[in-house]
Amino acid sequence: MKKLLLIDTSERDKEIIKSILDVEFDVIVARNGTEGLSILDSMPSISVAVLVFPLIGLNGMETLQTIRSDSRFKHMAVVVVEKGKVSDEIMDLTVGADDVIHTPCDPELLLAKIRNVVTNRELLLTTQNRSGLQSNILDETDTAIYVVDAINYNLYYVNHAASKLMGCSLQNYSGKKCFKYLLGKNAPCEFCKVAIAHTKQNTSELYLPKADRTVKVTVRMMEWMGRPSYILYEDDITEQKKAYELAEKRYQQELQRRSRVNLDFMAYLLMNVTKGTVLEHDPHGFPVPTIAPGHPISDFIEHVLPTVIDFDKRREFAEMLSLENMRKAYEEGNNFLSIDYRRYSRQDNIIMWARSTIQLMKDPQSGELTAFLYTYDINEMRMIQETIQVAARYDYDILAHINLITETIKCYAQNKSRLNRFLNKEYPYEKTIQRYIGKYVLKEERAETLQLMQLSVISKELQDKDIYEVIVKIIERGQVRQKKVRFANFDKKYGMVFLSVVDITDVLEHEAKQRQNLVQELAAKNEESRRKTHFLSSVSEEMKNSLNTVIGMADIAEEDIRNDKMVRQSLQSIRKSTEHIVNIVNDMMDLSRIENGTMLFKKEFCDANIGLELLQKHIKPLLAAKNQKLVVEKQVYHTTYYADRAILQKMTANLIGFMSKATPSRGIIRARLFELPSLNKNFVHFRFSLQSEQASVNETEIRNRMKAFAWLERGNGSIRNESGLGLAIAKGLAAGYQGSLEVKCLPETGLEFVTDVHFELADKEAAKKKAVGLDARNNMELQGLQILVAEDKLVSILVARKLLASKGIKADYVKNGKLAFQKFRDSQEGFYNLIILNLHLPEVDGYEAAQMIRACEHPQAKTIPIIAMSGNLVDDNEGKCLSAGMNAFIPKPIKGDRLLKLIVSVLQNA
Structure with missing residues (x-):
């Protein structure tokens, strides 16, 4: 059974209560409070103490307070039994009673309440919940609390916060003087009486030498256990005191700083954040509006910022200057705010980098939050930084310097964001380079690269020259990239070397591609030169034969000049040979003008219907010679346009002439003209298709003929018009009208030319005027x-x-x-x-x-x-x-x- 201590000075009630408690507890009876405390000292295993008030001798409140002040009994249940109605139940509970029972009452109720208190104590002890009922209300507060007898200075009670403040362990302080317990003095302290006597709020700020702490003490007079007592409330303000003194010092320094002339400031603004007003504004001569003291901070945002900052940064600046943001920043412990921006002046036409900083601190006197805003000129610094950053981002992988004396490397800029944590930190050069080479450089080149990048090699190379370069092949994102590592003398006297790493893979590939293109262009030029040389040689032979014919026919005519028939035949042969020579020369000139861009395209009115009629009329003799038939189909919506009629006639005649020679006698040639959608509303897109299903020619020969100055030797089955340049000329003329000429070989022996051209549209009024003009010219x-x-x-x-x-x-x-x-x-x-x-x-x-x-x-x-x-x-x-x-x-x-x-x-x- 659990042991229970019953302290009761009344002999009659004692036996009644004992008989009730004997049912569940091993009851030990004490005749007064002093005897009860002695029993507790000798028997710490007692689980519950029942105090029957009032007690004779050591009164009940003193006994209760003494029990609760002893840490040995902090987990013991204490129940107070009051006879009749009592007005001090709250006091009992405050001092430490777990429950107060009023008698007379039902014995079962008395037993049930005591049993409940013991059970709750056991539960609290098991869960180790110090914030529960095991600690009284005063122990849980952070304020140090002392209860002192106002007459004899006996210390009735101290809470845990007070013990911690004074650096004293919890002990039984019953009967001890407060000055002895707290400060180790032999005489009463003056601060209690001084605080009460000389302050209206009964408060004072005092220094406690024993604890080396400064406290704010508040003294109240009240009755404690029926006696007049002092209740002392002490708050440790040591750190606050130090912070206040430091804040006052900084505040005064800041006031002195802004009051003296400082050429580094471009502008200055002092703000009362608590009230949201401007205290002082000095633009330092910069051409912006000046905000008078007492005006709201919003005036600065609305009238000054728009004159010097662009819209996006202005919005960010205004957000930083908002009262809510500054108050929140200060509450979160962020006393320094900053923003960099481009500042401009329309009046002076100046654009520069500036930095505005805000120092937040409270005025120690008024307690109001104050903001000191300074604006600095950082243009030179930022321009240098941006130049380095842009160079690193677009041109360089790494920018760093090497100290040959300390054998360290320090990186200042690089283009990989994941490596930013390594910026502006010194690392051992050799280990850093070994790690880099081992991780990135191709395995077969690591040894050589490591040798070339040793400090001894670098130092030796830079003795007689200012730049030393190493080309390194690395693996980056699964690809082989080439990096140029450049070492340059930065400060030769102190062994400072500038290091830059740049990716030259694209540059080398571009150079290789350029070399390849030059080789291909050279080969093409050589081929073109060879082709032209062969052409000129061949065409010279052709023209020589024609000239020999002319000379021979002239000789024949002279020999028998009276033979009219012979003379006419000779003249016809001469005309035919000279026309052949002229055609060759004209084709050569046309192709030369096409190649050098001097071919002139006249702007003449044309009609698609008339053009097709003239085309059929022009080639009719050519087709009649081989009994061939031309079938013409057209599907056009715009029939009038501007073009060079002679060029169109030459282009189509060359194509049809070639097709006629490639098509056997009695063959059919199909010509189709149709209109396609045009991307330009002022132009018409025509496609001219020329097709023969019986052409006897191979695709290779046709494609060779479309090259400039290609000459094919005569042979069995070989075909060629007079110069052999007809297709090349037709292709060039089509290109002159933003078009193209393509050849398609159809299944078996078919052949098709597809020509696309674009002509400027001619309106109907222009067509009528042109028609009148043509009639006038003809007549x-x-x-x-x-x-x-x-x-x-x-x-x-x-x-x-x-x-x-x-x-x-x-x-x-x-x-x-x-x-x-x-x-x-x-x-x-x-x-x-x-x-x-x-x-x-x-x-x-x-x-x-x-x-x-x-x-x-x-x-x-x-x-x-x-x-x-x-x-x-x-x-x-x-x-x-x-x-x-x-x-x-x-x-x-x-x-x-x-x-x-x-x-x-x-x-x-x-």
């Missing part, structure tokens, strides 16, 4: 025209004279450009209708003569039409002639119908 009367011709070749003069005279045109002939200019200058207005100039004349050539005519004071100088003619198609072209002030260009040899059409055209346009 124009040439009879009676007066023309000035400048030509030094007698044969050309004879041809021109005969041609012009046949149309009733009168012409004056001069042999050089100077005479042509003088002849025109001295003529009457309206005498000459047209001038024809050979571009290559003695004394003054055609170009200069045309410029002299345009610059003279003759009334027709600016308006008279001038036609240029030349046999040098390499140096002369229509574009060059137009730039010199001429209206048109015609190549030699001159064909009569072409010259007459050109005369009509220029006169009509004039």
Whole structure:
């Protein structure tokens, strides 16, 4: 059974209560409080003590307080039995009673309550829950509490916080004086009486030498166990005192700092965060509004920030300056805020980097939160940092320096974010390089790389030169990359070496690709040169044969000049041979102009329907010779457009001519013209398909013919038009209209050319006007025209004279450009209708003569039409002639119908 101590000074009630408790407990009876305390000292195994108030001698409250102040009995249950009604139940519980029972009461209730208290004590002891009922309310507070007799200074009670503050262990302090227990003194302390006597709030700030602590003490007078007592509440403010003194010192330093002139500050702002107002604002001469003291901080945000900071950073700055953010930062212990930004001034046209810092501290006097904002010029520092960072990000893997004396390496910038933790820290060079080489460098090159990057080697290499470089092959993301490691003298006197690592893989690959392209281009140029050489050799032979034919036929005609039949046959052979030579030369000139970009594409009105009709008419004799048939199909929506009719005719004639030769007699050639959607609404996209299902030619031969200046030897089954350049010319002309020419070999012996071209659309009104103009040109009367011709070749003069005279045109002939200019200058207005100039004349050539005519004071100088003619198609072209002030260009040899059409055209346009 559990032992129970019953302390009761009443003999009659003692036996009654004992008889009730004997049912469940081993009851030990004490006649008074002193005897009860003695029994507890000798029998610490007692589980519960029952105190029957009132007690005689040592009263009940003193006995209770003494039991509870002894740490040996802190887990023992204590029950107070009060006779009748009592007003001090709360006091009993406060001092340490587990329960208060009022008598008389039912014996079972008395036993049940005591049993419940014992059970609760056992549960609390098992769970070791100090915050429960095992500790009284005063023990759980952080404030040190002492209860002292106001008369004799006896210490009734101290809580745990007080024992901890004073550095004293919990012990039985009953009957001890407070000054002896707390401070080890032999006389009463003055601070209790001083605090009560001299402060209105009964508080004082005192220093306790024994604990070396400063406390804030509050003294209250109250009754404790029926006696007048002091209740002392002490709060340790030692750290607060130190913090206050430090804050006061810093605050005064900050005030002194902002009051003196500091050239590092670009601006200064002092704010009361508690009230949200500006205390002082000094822009230091920077052209921004000044916020007067007492105005809200929001005025600074609304009126100053927009004048110096862009929108995005302004929003971030305003968020940092918000009262809520500054208060929260201070509460979280963050007393320093900072932001970097680009600062500008519209007035001074200045853009620079600035840093604004905020120092948060409380005013020790008022306790209000204050913010000191300073703005510094960090432009030079940030520009250097950004330059290094950009260089590291785009050009370098690593930027570092090596100290040859301490044999350390320190990295300042690199382009891998995961390695940022290694920045600005020194590491042993040899170990760092070994780790790098062992982890990244190719296994077969590690030994050599390690040797090349040893400090001794670096130091030796940099003795006589400033740069030493090593190419390293590493594995990066599963690929082999090449890095150039450069060591450069940074401070030779103190052994400082600059280190940079840059990835040169792409550079080396680009250089290799360029070398490969150059080799390929060289091979292509050599092939082109070989092809042109072969072509010129072959075509020279072809032209030589034709010239021999001309000479032979001329000899035959001379031998029997009276034989008209023989002479006509000879002349026909001569004409055929010369036309063959002219066609070869013209094709060579056309292809040369296409290759060097000097081919001139005229802008002439065209109609798709008329063009197809003329095409069929033009090639009809060619197809009739082999009894072939051309089937034309078209599906176009826009029939009018602008193009060069002669170029279109040449392109289509070359394709059909080749297709005709590749197709056997009685074969069928199909031509299809249809329109495709155009990406440009002002242009029309035509596709011209030419197809033969019986073509006898292989794909390789056709593709070779589409190369410039390709010449295929004659052979059995071989085909070729006069020069062999027809397909190459057609391909180049199609490209001139942003198009293409492709060849397709159909199953078995089929062949198809697909040509795509893009023409500028012509509207209907322009078509009507052009049609009227064509009718006018066709019906124009040439009879009676007066023309000035400048030509030094007698044969050309004879041809021109005969041609012009046949149309009733009168012409004056001069042999050089100077005479042509003088002849025109001295003529009457309206005498000459047209001038024809050979571009290559003695004394003054055609170009200069045309410029002299345009610059003279003759009334027709600016308006008279001038036609240029030349046999040098390499140096002369229509574009060059137009730039010199001429209206048109015609190549030699001159064909009569072409010259007459050109005369009509220029006169009509004039």
